[in-house]
Amino acid sequence: MAGGRVYTVIDGDKCNGCGLCVAVCPTGTISMKGDKAVVTGDRSLACGHCAAVCPTGAAEVTALNEKNLDFKNFSLDRRWLPPGEFDAAALVRLMASRRSCRNFKDLPVDRSLLDDLVHVAVTAPSATNSQMWTFTVLSSREALLACGEGVIGFYRRLNGLAEKAFLRKLLRMAGKRDLDLYYREYLETVKEAIADWELRKKDRLFHGATAAIVIGSRKDAMSPREDAFLAAQNILLSAHALGLGSCLIGFAVEAMRRDRRIPRSLGIPDGETVEGFVALGHPRETYRLIVGRKEFVMRCV
Ligand SMILES: Cc1cc2nc3c(=O)[nH]c(=O)nc-3n(C[C@H](O)[C@H](O)[C@H](O)COP(=O)(O)O)c2cc1C
Ligand code: SF4
Structure with a gap:
């Protein structure tokens, strides 16, 4: 073990x-x-x-460190909650009411909320309790715009490559289908998003978020992605409970993993990987209902 x-x-x-x-x-x-x-x-x-x-x-x-469980926006009852003693209906209502926000208000997020979200994040499980995650907080719209420039630049270059038919063919022949898939599934949408960002100042990348938490991992973690996403889910749920909207931004993660200049510009050292990106802010939308989910496969043996 x-x-x-x-x-x-x-x-x-x-x-x-x-x-x-x-x-x-x-x-x-x-x-x-x-x-x-x-x-x-x-x-x-x-x-x-x-x-x-x-x-x-x-x-x-x-x-x-006990202080890691000190929060600025609420006080934690540290008595352990035994199984069965929490209101399951309230928990599931929170989980299902969290929605990816794609329309944030132009309002800053209080720094204390961002601090609390990181402190909630680290209550997640991690493989062998390694807790190798790192959190880089982007606390202003300006920081997101600067990061977005790097991400958009990456996709502009990627689109340039994906549009080269001979390159796609060459890679296909070498058994590498990623660029082909990108060309078919994403190129047109990403092109439109780049034009929106550059020409119309419309942010389809971060949806106008005014803060973000980049979840990374220190070198040699056993399960960096799994650990990061468990921490991310904590952030998403507690953001909703604290009055914020959130959205995972996989497009930013992909760009940051492939172009180290972007994480470097945020002070993330080369030894760390980027695993998750949570955009945060005050949501414009209000919803009326919790809706259903797609059909799923469930087996019982
Ligand atoms: C790994 C991952 C990456 C995602 N990347 C993006 C993204 O780049 N942009 C975006 O708007 N939503 C992104 N999402 C949000 C999903 O589209 C969203 O969770 C899904 O449509 C279900 O909607 P809900 O979160 O409101 O329940 C991502 C979600 C996951 C799990
Ligand atoms: S759990 Fe029981 S055996 Fe272990 S240190 Fe505490 S009092 Fe001693």
Whole structure:
């Protein structure tokens, strides 16, 4: 099992010997020695399950920072919520009421809200609790416009390549179909979006968002994309709860992954990957209803 440096500390004076920390530890870091828990393993996820379960406050994981759960726009009730004790209908109503916003007001997003969204993001699970994600906050419309220039420039160049029939054919013959697919599925729409951006100052890329959070990953993360999208979903849901609209912008991620100059211009170092882009702002739309979803495949065996 994966695991890293051990940050677990047990206060022997406080320990009552209940063994709960041993039972919840996923890496066997803690054992019982007589009637006391002791750290015996040399690997740990630093997940904090021991500290969360300990009835006497004897277990601590020093790598975990309690301040990461301080929020500026609401106060968190830190008592653990047992399964079944949250209103499922309220939760699903929030999930289904979140919609991708494609029409933001020209209003800035309070910096404290952006801070809170990042703090909510990191409550997500991550592979082996690695928490290798990074968050780059674009806090103004100007920052988005500057980033957008880079993204639009990337697509202008990509369109130029995709329009070359011989290049598409060559790549097809080499078994590389991405440019062909792009040509058929996206070229015309992207061309229109570029013309809107450049000639009509209409923002079909970020939909007029006035803030954004770019989710990245530090080098050598095991599941960077999965971790980033779990964090992203936290941001999307809490943005809705905090009165903001949000939209994932895959087009920006693609451009930032392929043209390092764009993330570099945001201070994202070359060692980091870009995994997700959440545009944020105050939504113009109001909806009347939660609507259904497409038919899906579900199997039960
Ligand atoms: C990986 C991913 C990338 C996306 N990229 C974009 C994008 O570039 N622009 C956009 O307007 N919406 C984007 N979306 C939003 C989807 O179009 C949207 O989630 C979908 O239409 C369902 O609508 P809803 O989010 O309102 O439920 C993206 C969503 C995902 C999951
Ligand atoms: S959960 Fe706390 S009290 Fe119980 S054995 Fe572990 S450290 Fe001791």
